[in-house]
Amino acid sequence: MSVKFxxxxxxxxxxxYDAVLIALVAIYIWMFIRVGxxxxxxxxxxxxxxxxxxxxxxxAFFMLSFILAIGPLARLDKRWLPLxxxxxxxxxxxxxxxxxxxxxxxxxxxxxSPTDAYExxxxxxLAYNTLVGFPFEALGIFALLILVILAATSHDFWLWFLxxxxxxxxxxxxxxxxxxxxxxxxxxxxxxxKSPVFPLMFAACALGVAGLHAAAWWASRxxxxxxxxxxRVAPAGDIPDQRAVIVALGGDERAAVFRDGISxxxxxxxxxxxxxxxxxxxxxxxxxxxxxxxxxxxMQDGCSPAPFxxxxxxxxxxxxxxxxxxxxxxxPPGTPVAPLVLEGAP
Amino acid sequence: MSLAAFIVEAVRVYALIGLCLAAIFLVIxxxxxxxxxxxxxxxxxxxxxGVVLLWPVVLLRWTAxxxxxxxxxxxxxxxxxxQGFVALGMAALVVAVVAMVFAMRSEPPVERAPVLLEAPQxxxxxx
Numbered sequence: 001m002s003v004k005f006x007x008x009x010x011x012x013x014x015x016x017y018d019a020v021l022i023a024l025v026a027i028y029i030w031m032f033i034r035v036g037x038x039x040x041x042x043x044x045x046x047x048x049x050x051x052x053x054x055x056x057x058x059x060a061f062f063m064l065s066f067i068l069a070i071g072p073l074a075r076l077d078k079r080w081l082p083l084x085x086x087x088x089x090x091x092x093x094x095x096x097x098x099x100x101x102x103x104x105x106x107x108x109x110x111x112x113s114p115t116d117a118y119e120x121x122x123x124x125x126l127a128y129n130t131l132v133g134f135p136f137e138a139l140g141i142f143a144l145l146i147l148v149i150l151a152a153t154s155h156d157f158w159l160w161f162l163x164x165x166x167x168x169x170x171x172x173x174x175x176x177x178x179x180x181x182x183x184x185x186x187x188x189x190x191x192x193x194k195s196p197v198f199p200l201m202f203a204a205c206a207l208g209v210a211g212l213h214a215a216a217w218w219a220s221r222x223x224x225x226x227x228x229x230x231x232r233v234a235p236a237g238d239i240p241d242q243r244a245v246i247v248a249l250g251g252d253e254r255a256a257v258f259r260d261g262i263s264x265x266x267x268x269x270x271x272x273x274x275x276x277x278x279x280x281x282x283x284x285x286x287x288x289x290x291x292x293x294x295x296x297x298x299m300q301d302g303c304s305p306a307p308f309x310x311x312x313x314x315x316x317x318x319x320x321x322x323x324x325x326x327x328x329x330x331x332p333p334g335t336p337v338a339p340l341v342l343e344g345a346p
Numbered sequence: 347m348s349l350a351a352f353i354v355e356a357v358r359v360y361a362l363i364g365l366c367l368a369a370i371f372l373v374i375x376x377x378x379x380x381x382x383x384x385x386x387x388x389x390x391x392x393x394x395x396g397v398v399l400l401w402p403v404v405l406l407r408w409t410a411x412x413x414x415x416x417x418x419x420x421x422x423x424x425x426x427x428x429q430g431f432v433a434l435g436m437a438a439l440v441v442a443v444v445a446m447v448f449a450m451r452s453e454p455p456v457e458r459a460p461v462l463l464e465a466p467q468x469x470x471x472x473x
Binding site: 118131132149157172182190202203206213221 | 350351353354357379380382383386389392393395396400403407429430432433434435436437438439441443444446447448450
């Protein structure tokens with residue numbers, strides 16, 4: 001994180017992540033053009049421009065599928081978390097690949113149109129009342145517009161400027177974009193290709209993304225929340241050292257109860273940066289560290305260490321018969337709360 | 347002017363206004379609303395596409411911040427429940443589209459029976 005909007009030094013992991021990603025995109029494009037398209041056995045002979053637009057289009061579909069799979073995968077298994085750290089670069093590169101696909105489409109199908117190319121794009125197929133031959137281009141335009149907006153607002157300035165809830169809500173439109181991309185591919189290329197390979201890969205990706213989101217939602221849904229001011233968290237010994245137990249407090253609120261040796265403290269489970277699940281992170285250098293982008297908060301007051309200024313709410317805790325309870329009424333962000341001290345804990 | 351021509355022209359005008367606002371906002375406005383941007387110039391060109399795409403929102407937020415208005419919902423209150431439902435809606439839609447499209451693909455090509463066209467008739471009834 002950076003306290004001002006100035007460039008920061010990228011870690012070797014970020015360079016590696018981007019290098020591997022760009023290399024994989026290049027290999028996929030090369031393989032599709034050299035091998036994949038010949039095996040597709042389409043109904044009509046295919047020219048080079050069409051091959052290139054299909055290479056970039058299918059690449060963007062697979063990339064978007066993988067981006068949408070990272071979130072639920074990391075939620076279900078923490079070993080996927082490293083892929084989450086640099087997901088915004090993944091998204092920006094996907095938008096570039098999708099825009100390249102669109103530029104090939106415009107440069108081939110509409111280059112010699114007597115009317116304006118963009119106008120021709122809008123009027124070339126108006127069969128919106130039929131499924132077979134549906135103007136799938138409209139779905140692609142919609143998805144590309146969302147991808148470009150999300151890529152354009154991926155800088156942290158926008159998070160601050162729009163406020164995190166608005167930014168987060170805007171970026172939820174990625175789900176609408178994915179549904180549109182699935183429709184775009186399904187009603188477009190999938191209706192043309194004869195080989196079963198791409199249709200099977202398409203179905204596996206689309207259904208895989210759908211299944212992972214359903215599984216992650218099922219795994220993270222809240223159980224019944226107890227009534228009253230104090231909510232049972234867990235026996236003190238069940239809170240893993242340097243990590244947290246997440247507890248639902250009713251409504252949309254969740255708290256993360258962290259243990260650092262014999263000290264136990266509770267903060268909001270939502271990071272003030274991008275609402276990452278703090279309770280799935282761990283304590284690094286004495287600070288609660290968000291698993292998404294490494295934002296840090298002190299356990300005792302929910303404040304980021306200086307010079308950073310982020311603050312999150314804290315909660316009061318109490319110990320009864322070896323069981324930790326939390327007061328569901330959140331303190332204002334940055335309120336100091338003395339940690340609960342566990343006698344005799346390791 | 348056709349509807350398509352109107353839409354394309356409207357998008358061009360929208361983008362042109364966005365470019366003008368981007369120039370003003372990124373040169374003058376951004377330093378006024380956040381001290382974190384003062385003396386930081388490298389990141390500003392990265393914001394141009396976002397300002398062009400969302401300039402009405404930029405204008406609203408800029409004026410709100412200049413007036414000292416609150417930023418809305420607190421940053422630590424996520425739209426968590428909404429996200430779950432939106433993701434589930436996407437999943438259901440994707441499954442429906444995949445099922446529908448594979449059903450479409452399984453159908454054989456529909457060939458229309460040939461129709462014998464009549465030759466144009468003259469006034470005398472002769473072809």
